[in-house]
Amino acid sequence: xxxxxxxxxxxxxxxxxxxxxxxxxxxxxxxxxxxxxxxxxxxxxxxxxxxxxxxxxxxxxxxxxxxxxxxxxxxxxxxxxxxxxxxxxxxxxxxxxxxxxxxxxxxxxxxxxxxxxxxxxxxxxxxxxxxxxxxxxxxxxxxxxxxxxxxxxxxxxxxxxxxxxxxxxxxxxxxxxxxxxxxxxxxxxxxxxxxxxxxxxxxxxxxxxxxxxxxxxxxxxxxxxxxxxxxxxxxxxxxxxxxxxxxxxxxxxxxxxxxxxxxxxxxxxxxxxxxxxxxxxxxxxxxxxxxxxxxxxxxxxxxxxxxxxxxxxxxxxxxxxxxxxxxxxxxxxxxxxxxxxxxxxxxxxxxxxxxxxxxxxxxxxxxxxxxxxxxxxxxxxxxxxxxxxxxx
Numbered sequence: 001x002x003x004x005x006x007x008x009x010x011x012x013x014x015x016x017x018x019x020x021x022x023x024x025x026x027x028x029x030x031x032x033x034x035x036x037x038x039x040x041x042x043x044x045x046x047x048x049x050x051x052x053x054x055x056x057x058x059x060x061x062x063x064x065x066x067x068x069x070x071x072x073x074x075x076x077x078x079x080x081x082x083x084x085x086x087x088x089x090x091x092x093x094x095x096x097x098x099x100x101x102x103x104x105x106x107x108x109x110x111x112x113x114x115x116x117x118x119x120x121x122x123x124x125x126x127x128x129x130x131x132x133x134x135x136x137x138x139x140x141x142x143x144x145x146x147x148x149x150x151x152x153x154x155x156x157x158x159x160x161x162x163x164x165x166x167x168x169x170x171x172x173x174x175x176x177x178x179x180x181x182x183x184x185x186x187x188x189x190x191x192x193x194x195x196x197x198x199x200x201x202x203x204x205x206x207x208x209x210x211x212x213x214x215x216x217x218x219x220x221x222x223x224x225x226x227x228x229x230x231x232x233x234x235x236x237x238x239x240x241x242x243x244x245x246x247x248x249x250x251x252x253x254x255x256x257x258x259x260x261x262x263x264x265x266x267x268x269x270x271x272x273x274x275x276x277x278x279x280x281x282x283x284x285x286x287x288x289x290x291x292x293x294x295x296x297x298x299x300x301x302x303x304x305x306x307x308x309x310x311x312x313x314x315x316x317x318x319x320x321x322x323x324x325x326x327x328x329x330x331x332x333x334x335x336x337x338x339x340x341x342x343x344x345x346x347x348x349x350x351x352x353x354x355x356x357x358x359x360x361x362x363x364x365x366x367x368x369x370x371x372x373x374x375x376x377x378x379x380x381x382x383x384x385x386x387x388x389x390x391x392x
Contacts, residue, residue: 014077115160125234130296167197195219198245224276267312274319278326291334
């Protein structure tokens with residue numbers, strides 16, 4: 001089941017009016033760790049509420065179906081949320097809006113895959129964008145992220161920053177990455193960016209100056225032909241800026257991943273794109289070949305983007321072969337394993353998104369279902385051949 005990562009609290013109290021939002025860290029009511037002003041004791045039963053009050057917690061986060069009442073003697077800060085958010089636990093971090101009572105889960109301590117949305121602004125307008133850009137002033141998000149970082153578990157394995165274009169407000173974002181360097185030096189930091197900003201040497205030098213030991217820029221290149229890439233991202237000249245940005249990053253010894261989303265505009269030429277990357281950008285650290293996600297603009301542009309994976313599987317296999325021959329680390333995501341040539345299977349990885357992993361009807365008839373490493377559904381099983389087992 002997909003976790004609800006945002007919503008509206010059923011009740012809140014005790015918040016001051018001198019600021020609009022707060023970052024909240026959840027802690028066990030029995031925690032003996034040093035408390036911070038942002039800490040809230042999690043309570044799921046009347047007994048846990050009483051224990052939190054006895055332990056002098058001034059802030060309590062209640063998860064219930066509405067049947068739990070907080071004693072009138074409690075006069076601290078209170079947030080109450082419905083039972084569907086019961087997954088929230090010790091070490092999780094939320095952003096909370098005081099007036100609307102809206103909240104968003106910013107970090108889950110028990111999840112291996114955490115990401116921060118940096119902005120909804122972008123200078124591309126990709127035809128299949130899963131996070132359609134908005135022309136808004138959302139610089140407050142970076143401030144909230146920076147406020148959240150001290151509460152992130154230092155043992156966190158990986159953290160992703162996504163957008164919009166993460167480098168829209170690049171100077172303030174670099175300050176956030178420096179906080180990651182200082183507070184999360186053992187955490188792998190991945191930044192999703194269209195890469196165009198790195199054509200500016202000042203920005204590349206600032207990126208290099210962060211000196212995080214495990215920082216990577218994940219940059220899309222949708223074709224080996226400039227006008228196709230520019231059409232996909234709806235920005236003239238984007239291809240030249242993106243490639244120049246990649247070259248400047250690698251010239252300064254920075255880690256880069258290239259991402260290619262496969263659809264009707266990019267998949268028919270994927271072999272050529274793979275060969276071009278292998279010949280010209282073989283020094284990148286990773287190449288991710290990714291099936292189209294049926295969300296965002298991809299839904300609105302379905303008529304021009306949808307292509308059955310069976311129709312480009314051979315070209316995809318050849319692209320993988322070119323990249324492997326050049327010594328490039330390559331992975332395939334978001335595609336049914338059963339429609340991929342077996343030569344690609346070692347490179348086909350399960351999606352990190354829970355909503356993309358699940359059975360489709362054909363899987364239930366598959367003899368290999370119980371041995372498959374995972375399952376994937378696009379929400380519309382339109383494959384032209386029988387399915388044997390699928391994973392992303």
